[in-house]
Amino acid sequence: MITDPTSSASAEAFQIFKEVFFDSLPLPAWCISGCGQEAAANQHWHQTMSVTPSTPESLWVHWLHPEDQARVHEAWGQSSAHYQVFHQRVRLVVAAGHYCWFIAYGYFIRARNLWLIKFIDIDELQESRENITQHLRMYKSMLDASIDCIKLINLQGELIDMNLSGCNALGVPPDSGFGMDWLNLLPPEIRKRGRQALKLANTGRNVRFSGKSQLEKNKPFYWDNILTPLQDAEGGVTSILCVSRDITRLHQAEQRFKYISEHDELTGLPNRRMFNTTLKKYLRQAGYQNRSLALLLIDLDYFKLVNDTLGHPAGDYLLKVVANRLKKSLSGDAFIARIGGDEFAAVLPGIEDTQALLGAGYKLIADTAMPLTYQGQTIYISLSMGGVIFPQQAADSTAMIKAADIALNELKKNGRGGVLCYDPVMSDAVDATRGQMELAKQLISDEAILPFYQPKVRLEDGKIIGLEALMRFFNSQGELCFPGDIWSAFENYALMERIGYIIRDKVFADIRCWIDNALEVVPVSVNASPVEFMRDNYAEKVLQQLEHYRIPPALLEIEITEHMFDGRGAGYVFRALNLLKAQGVRISLDDFGTGYSALANIRDYPVDVIKVDRSFVASLSKGKEGLAVIKALWLLATELELDVVAEGIEDAGQRDALIREGYQLGQGFLFSVAVPSEVIAGFLKNRHTFSLLQYPVNS
Structure with a gap:
C-alpha cells in the first residue's frame, strides 16, 4: 500500500503502474x-481527445x-471525498474538435492508493437514443393530433399510455403518469362490456364493442372501440391497443330514427313495430318467471263516423284523448301501443284467468268512456276488446295476436262494445294451416311454382338495373296465386327447402336462357327464408346450382330480412352469407328499418344493399313525419356506405320525393308489377333504350 504518495518510492510505483498496466488499457x-497530487492520462486518451489550452497537469x-x-x-x-464509485454520462471534446458522449467510470484502488477512471465511448448509442427519443416525441405528437382516443393497456386492464384526445374524453390529466384501471374510467353500464372485450383481446383476438364516456355535468360521448392485441416475437400478447x-x-341519428320508427307521431304511444318487439320481451320474461300475462286488442268503435261527420282533426283529437x-x-x-288507425294493444302482466282479464278490460272501458267535447260537439267513446291469456290460450306472440284478433272480430260480429276472451272454438286456424301445407306439398310435387320478376329501376330515367324474383303459382281454377296462400309452409324446413330450390333452379334456368340469347342480363335477387339456413348448407347448395348453370355469381343477389341475424340459427346465417359474398354474390337486406336490432349492429352484418x-x-x-323517416334511412345507409333501394313506389309523387332526398334506385307498381320471364326477355333486348317510365307495366 502506498502510504506516502509524495515519496520517490510512491512516485516510482505510480510510474510503474502507468507504464505496465495503465497505458495498455484499450480505453x-x-x-x-489518492491525494490528487499525481495525475496522468494514458496513451489512448491522448490519441482520442483534443489538445486543450490547459496545462499538462490539468x-x-x-x-x-x-x-x-x-x-x-x-x-x-x-465520490473522491468518500472513495465511492464514480459513474456519469459526460461529453468530452475529442481530437476532431467536437464533443462526444462517454460513460466516465471511476473507482479507487486501495492497494495502489490511486483512482482509475475509464471512459467508454457511447456517442453512437447516445445518438441512437436521442433519435429514438425524437421519434417517440414525434409519434406522441402525431397521436395527440388524432381525434380518435388511442390507449395502450396492459393485460390487467391498466392504462400504460394515452393520447390527448383520450385524456380529454376520460378526464385524465396528461401528466398523471397513468397506471389507473381503464374500466373504472368508463360509466358503470359499459364496464361489463369492456371487461368481456379485454378478456377476449388477452387471448389474441381483435375485439370491437360500442362504448360510452361521460364527464360530470357534460353530455355523454359514444365510441366505437377496437381492441387490438400487441404480440411479441413468440406470439404472446404483451399489451392491448384500444382505438x-x-x-x-x-348514435344520435340512430336514436332519432329509433324514436321515429317506434312511436306514433299523433299520440306519442309506441307503434306496431315496437309493440311486436315489446310483446316478445314480455313473453320471454313471463316464460322465465313461470307467470301469466294477457293481451288486449282494442278497437275504438265508430271512429270512421267521427272522421266523416266532424272531420279528421276531430278524429285526431279523439285518438289523443283515448291514448292518454x-x-x-x-x-x-x-x-300500451297504437298499432293501427283506431286500434290499440295492451299487454297486462299477472293476468291469470278469464275473470281477471274481463275485469281489467272493463276497468279500461270505464276509465276511458267519459264523453268529450270538440268545438261544441259531444263525442261519445265506445271500446271493443278481444283478449287472450299466455300461456293457457296461446304460446307465442304470433298466436296471441291471432287469438286476440279472432276474439275481437267475434265480438264485433255480434255488436260492438265490451270485452270478449278468446276460446279455441272461435278459430279454424289449424284447418287453414293444414290446408296450406297440403297445397304446398302438391305444388312441390307438380313443380308448379314459378318465378315472376319485378324490375328494379334507376329512379331518374326508369332504366332497368336489376330484377327481384318473386314466387307465383296457378291454382286449379287457373288463377294466379301468391306466397301468402301457402304461408304456413315457410315455417317448415322440409317444404321451404324444396320450394327455395325449385325457385332458384327456375330463376337460374331463365338467366342461362337470357345469356344464351345474348341479352343484356342484369343481377337478379332471390329471397331466402330463415328456415332455409337451419341445416347450415344453404350457401353450398346455392353455389352448386350457380355452377351447374354456369352463371357468374355477380348476377345473383340474395335477399334476407334483418330479424334473421337475431333469431335461431343466426350463426349459420352469418357463415352462409360470408361464404356467398366471398364468391361474389351480393347480399341485400330487405324490409330495412322494421327492426331496431339491425340499426345497432348493421355495420357488422355482411350486406351490400x-x-x-x-x-x-x-x-x-x-x-313531414314520413319525410323524416325517409331522410333518416338514407343518412344511415350513406353513413354505412351501402347501396339503398326504395320499395313499394306507387306514384310519381313518391318517386320525385325520393329523388329529392338522394335516392337513386327503386321498385314498385309505378314501374311494373312482377311479370313472367318472357316479358323480362323483351325488356332486356333494348335495356339501354327501354324505360319503364315510358312503358309502365301495371297488369
Missing part, C-alpha cells in the same frame, strides 16, 4: 493518486462540455 483513462474535467461541468464536478467531488372513434352523431286515458288507466308494469321497407315509402303521404 481512454486517467489515474490519479485533470480530465477540463475536457468537459461547459453544460456538464457543474454536475460532473459535484459528482466527482462527492376509440367518436360515433356520437351516428288508456295510458293513465294502466298499472306501471303494463304496456339495404331495401327501404314499402311502409316508409308509403308514409311520404303523411308529410
Whole structure:
C-alpha cells in the first residue's frame, strides 16, 4: 500500500503502474493518486481527445462540455471525498474538435492508493437514443393530433399510455403518469362490456364493442372501440391497443330514427313495430318467471263516423284523448301501443284467468268512456276488446295476436262494445294451416311454382338495373296465386327447402336462357327464408346450382330480412352469407328499418344493399313525419356506405320525393308489377333504350 504518495518510492510505483498496466488499457483513462497530487492520462486518451489550452497537469474535467461541468464536478467531488464509485454520462471534446458522449467510470484502488477512471465511448448509442427519443416525441405528437382516443393497456386492464384526445374524453390529466384501471374510467353500464372485450383481446383476438364516456355535468360521448392485441416475437400478447372513434352523431341519428320508427307521431304511444318487439320481451320474461300475462286488442268503435261527420282533426283529437286515458288507466308494469288507425294493444302482466282479464278490460272501458267535447260537439267513446291469456290460450306472440284478433272480430260480429276472451272454438286456424301445407306439398310435387320478376329501376330515367324474383303459382281454377296462400309452409324446413330450390333452379334456368340469347342480363335477387339456413348448407347448395348453370355469381343477389341475424340459427346465417359474398354474390337486406336490432349492429352484418321497407315509402303521404323517416334511412345507409333501394313506389309523387332526398334506385307498381320471364326477355333486348317510365307495366 502506498502510504506516502509524495515519496520517490510512491512516485516510482505510480510510474510503474502507468507504464505496465495503465497505458495498455484499450480505453481512454486517467489515474490519479489518492491525494490528487499525481495525475496522468494514458496513451489512448491522448490519441482520442483534443489538445486543450490547459496545462499538462490539468485533470480530465477540463475536457468537459461547459453544460456538464457543474454536475460532473459535484459528482466527482462527492465520490473522491468518500472513495465511492464514480459513474456519469459526460461529453468530452475529442481530437476532431467536437464533443462526444462517454460513460466516465471511476473507482479507487486501495492497494495502489490511486483512482482509475475509464471512459467508454457511447456517442453512437447516445445518438441512437436521442433519435429514438425524437421519434417517440414525434409519434406522441402525431397521436395527440388524432381525434380518435388511442390507449395502450396492459393485460390487467391498466392504462400504460394515452393520447390527448383520450385524456380529454376520460378526464385524465396528461401528466398523471397513468397506471389507473381503464374500466373504472368508463360509466358503470359499459364496464361489463369492456371487461368481456379485454378478456377476449388477452387471448389474441381483435375485439370491437360500442362504448360510452361521460364527464360530470357534460353530455355523454359514444365510441366505437377496437381492441387490438400487441404480440411479441413468440406470439404472446404483451399489451392491448384500444382505438376509440367518436360515433356520437351516428348514435344520435340512430336514436332519432329509433324514436321515429317506434312511436306514433299523433299520440306519442309506441307503434306496431315496437309493440311486436315489446310483446316478445314480455313473453320471454313471463316464460322465465313461470307467470301469466294477457293481451288486449282494442278497437275504438265508430271512429270512421267521427272522421266523416266532424272531420279528421276531430278524429285526431279523439285518438289523443283515448291514448292518454288508456295510458293513465294502466298499472306501471303494463304496456300500451297504437298499432293501427283506431286500434290499440295492451299487454297486462299477472293476468291469470278469464275473470281477471274481463275485469281489467272493463276497468279500461270505464276509465276511458267519459264523453268529450270538440268545438261544441259531444263525442261519445265506445271500446271493443278481444283478449287472450299466455300461456293457457296461446304460446307465442304470433298466436296471441291471432287469438286476440279472432276474439275481437267475434265480438264485433255480434255488436260492438265490451270485452270478449278468446276460446279455441272461435278459430279454424289449424284447418287453414293444414290446408296450406297440403297445397304446398302438391305444388312441390307438380313443380308448379314459378318465378315472376319485378324490375328494379334507376329512379331518374326508369332504366332497368336489376330484377327481384318473386314466387307465383296457378291454382286449379287457373288463377294466379301468391306466397301468402301457402304461408304456413315457410315455417317448415322440409317444404321451404324444396320450394327455395325449385325457385332458384327456375330463376337460374331463365338467366342461362337470357345469356344464351345474348341479352343484356342484369343481377337478379332471390329471397331466402330463415328456415332455409337451419341445416347450415344453404350457401353450398346455392353455389352448386350457380355452377351447374354456369352463371357468374355477380348476377345473383340474395335477399334476407334483418330479424334473421337475431333469431335461431343466426350463426349459420352469418357463415352462409360470408361464404356467398366471398364468391361474389351480393347480399341485400330487405324490409330495412322494421327492426331496431339491425340499426345497432348493421355495420357488422355482411350486406351490400339495404331495401327501404314499402311502409316508409308509403308514409311520404303523411308529410313531414314520413319525410323524416325517409331522410333518416338514407343518412344511415350513406353513413354505412351501402347501396339503398326504395320499395313499394306507387306514384310519381313518391318517386320525385325520393329523388329529392338522394335516392337513386327503386321498385314498385309505378314501374311494373312482377311479370313472367318472357316479358323480362323483351325488356332486356333494348335495356339501354327501354324505360319503364315510358312503358309502365301495371297488369
